[in-house]
Amino acid sequence: MDDSVTPVPKIPARTEFRRLRRLLPGTAAQEAGLALADHALAELPELVPAGGTVAAYLSAGSEPATASLLEGLVEAGYDVVLPVCEPGRRLSWCHWTPGTALQPGLFPSVPEPVGKRLSLQELPALDLVFLPALAIDSAGVRMGQGGGYYDRFLAELRAAGNNALAVALVYDHEFVPAGSWASDAFDQPVDGVLTPSGWTWLPLDPAGSRHAV
Ligand SMILES: Nc1nc2c(c(=O)[nH]1)N(C=O)[C@@H](CNc1ccc(C(=O)N[C@@H](CCC(=O)O)C(=O)O)cc1)CN2
Numbered sequence: 001m002d003d004s005v006t007p008v009p010k011i012p013a014r015t016e017f018r019r020l021r022r023l024l025p026g027t028a029a030q031e032a033g034l035a036l037a038d039h040a041l042a043e044l045p046e047l048v049p050a051g052g053t054v055a056a057y058l059s060a061g062s063e064p065a066t067a068s069l070l071e072g073l074v075e076a077g078y079d080v081v082l083p084v085c086e087p088g089r090r091l092s093w094c095h096w097t098p099g100t101a102l103q104p105g106l107f108p109s110v111p112e113p114v115g116k117r118l119s120l121q122e123l124p125a126l127d128l129v130f131l132p133a134l135a136i137d138s139a140g141v142r143m144g145q146g147g148g149y150y151d152r153f154l155a156e157l158r159a160a161g162n163n164a165l166a167v168a169l170v171y172d173h174e175f176v177p178a179g180s181w182a183s184d185a186f187d188q189p190v191d192g193v194l195t196p197s198g199w200t201w202l203p204l205d206p207a208g209s210r211h212a213v
């Protein structure tokens with residue numbers, strides 16, 4: 001891994017990752033989603049006990065598609081919860097199965113499940129969180145859409161003592177060297193990244209790693 005990168009400010013870096021997504025061919029999101037689901041479902045039995053609770057999300061636009069992953073999780077017997085955007089940039093959560101109705105949320109392009117909304121305190125203990133990202137660096141720093149929804153959520157989850165693994169889903173070219181952009185103190189690191197090529201536990205530096213790679 002090249003350790004000589006110069007961090008660029010977060011906002012232009014976000015603009016560039018969005019631009020690259022817009023250049024992807026129309027089939028990229030579906031193809032990436034199928035590969036991600038295969039890797040995820042192959043590994044999950046070792047990471048999450050049968051019947052465990054997995055937080056995930058409904059993909060939108062050019063994000064790697066999560067439909068196959070979500071269906072596979074339910075088929076494998078996991079309890080799946082998906083986020084709903086609330087005012088104040090907070091997330092609440094709904095249980096999801098393939099029959100759950102969807103509706104546009106605060107961001108009209110992002111679908112959300114219809115149903116009873118649960119706060120973090122009302123949720124069953126989470127075993128694993130799959131989260132959206134525009135990019136992840138090899139130290140585990142996440143570039144999101146800029147709302148701070150997941151930084152707030154992970155900070156609260158971790159403060160509550162829940163050590164659920166946080167794993168971001170991105171395309172291969174979005175997994176980049178540590179320090180590719182300037183991180184902020186409030187950025188919550190992820191524990192791993194899942195790309196169409198497979199899983200990587202982070203940080204990549206073995207001395208700091210929480211997990212066997
Ligand atoms: N699928 C998904 N759900 C999510 C998030 C996310 O990043 N992705 N969020 C993370 O916090 C929260 C919502 N925040 C978001 C904020 C802005 C955009 C947005 O501007 N989307 C672009 C399309 C981006 C693309 O195609 O890659 C758009 O609507 O035009 C999306 C989600 C909660 N739910």
Ligand SMILES: Nc1ncnc2c1ncn2[C@@H]1O[C@H](COP(=O)(O)OP(=O)(O)OP(=O)(O)O)[C@@H](O)[C@H]1O
Nearest residue numbers: 142143144145146147148149150151152155186187
């Ligand atoms: N724990 C927190 N408490 C309050 N505000 C926070 C917290 N974490 C982040 N924020 C605020 O959220 C805003 C956006 O943060 P950032 O750019 O890292 O979002 P993001 O991770 O890209 O977004 P998202 O999670 O929505 O995809 C920042 O202005 C920051 O001040």
